[in-house]
Amino acid sequence: MDKNENNGKIKFIPEPTLRRLPVYYQYLKKLHNEKRIEFISATQIGNDLNIIPIQVKKDIAITEITGKPKLGYNVRELIKRIEDFLGWNNVTDAFLVGVGNLGSALLSYNGFKEYGLNIIAGFDDDESKVGKEIGKKMVFHVNKLPDMIQRMGIKIGILTVPAPYAQEIADIMVKAGIRAIWNFTHVKLNVPKNVIIQHENLAASLVVLSKKLEILLKSDE
Amino acid sequence: MDKNENNGKIKFIPEPTLRRLPVYYQYLKKLHNEKRIEFISATQIGNDLNIIPIQVKKDIAITEITGKPKLGYNVRELIKRIEDFLGWNNVTDAFLVGVGNLGSALLSYNGFKEYGLNIIAGFDDDESKVGKEIGKKMVFHVNKLPDMIQRMGIKIGILTVPAPYAQEIADIMVKAGIRAIWNFTHVKLNVPKNVIIQHENLAASLVVLSKKLEILLKSDE
DNA sequence: TAGATTGTTAATCGATTAACAATC
């Protein structure tokens, strides 16, 4: 039986924990490469990342690793556990639609593979882009999209098209079999309930940043 | 006295509410432009955005708008209230450092102005980029950065450089007077306590997406 | 008037934080 299942049912994980795990992972990787430390305590991780140690402990506990009192966790093992837990050992393929600046940035970024995502191709309706390679990924004409999704059984679509095309492309994706859309547009997509939308909303982040800055600058006075 | 203050102290706003406000805003804008509806109820907003109406009501209440029982809120006024509340009427200037694909995408995107952010220039150390314009924004050599931050009193820096330069540039920014950094790298930045970091962590989003997809696909079986 | 919706107070739920025995 798989580690994070009980009778085939996946244990529920709080989203905040899920979001912190990659942060620990990046930290641990760096630690392992640069310092070759064998053990690390939750206290130490917490200090370095400005997260309270109890929370680090709770988050780590989810991987079901066993630590050593007084010493902490084996770094190598902890890295492995997080990889296993997040399913980063088997990479999932994805298509990206909309090869503008942002789309190109995501296509060229090779780091996603480390996080279990392999963007295997880009799609665009601009003939001047079709046939080219960006970050070693081929760009196809968007009219090939449905067929290729179906044939290759792709489940994840990345949406970086201009806003007016977002819903249209999402519809095509869903119809062809995509089950999760990483949405970088600011369009609220309508999709069936059995499709996941992960909306990367920069406006939302910006609002949080601005409000914090407002409070900060006010406190300077 | 300003609307969101009490004796000069800014009311605390839950971050989730802060992140939902721009979503309502985008929805309302579209509604107003396309359908010219005068009143909208929390129920209706909730239905359209898949958020439960009570939450919409609570979020909206923070703008201190007064709605009309049976009718709802005046769309025009609600839009205005959200703009006021989020400080979107006076735009804040920002510099962007790292004019690669991602940096170019952000520079070219004109939508941030609507959310109170004006990226006025880009910086890079690549001479082939310096002096050019991207999205009507000049690209300067990064060695001009500290001076220009200081002279223009810029408070927000956007960081889109390759990982190895992230901390170095952040240090320069902070030393010159930047008080908030929008961090698009996957580097955990060390900055003084009186500087805000907003970390756009795509790995974290990706993890959430993958886990949800995993659960979804499992439930198909 | 009847009914939908607001505004506000109370209940619930879930994540964070605290406490503490067990352990190396």
Place this chain on the structure above:
DNA sequence: TAGATTGTTAATCGATTAACAATC
């Protein structure tokens, strides 16, 4: 042994959700 740290249960805190009187 003494002390730091784990693992786990309990307490706290804050956001979400429910309930309901007031109102148009």
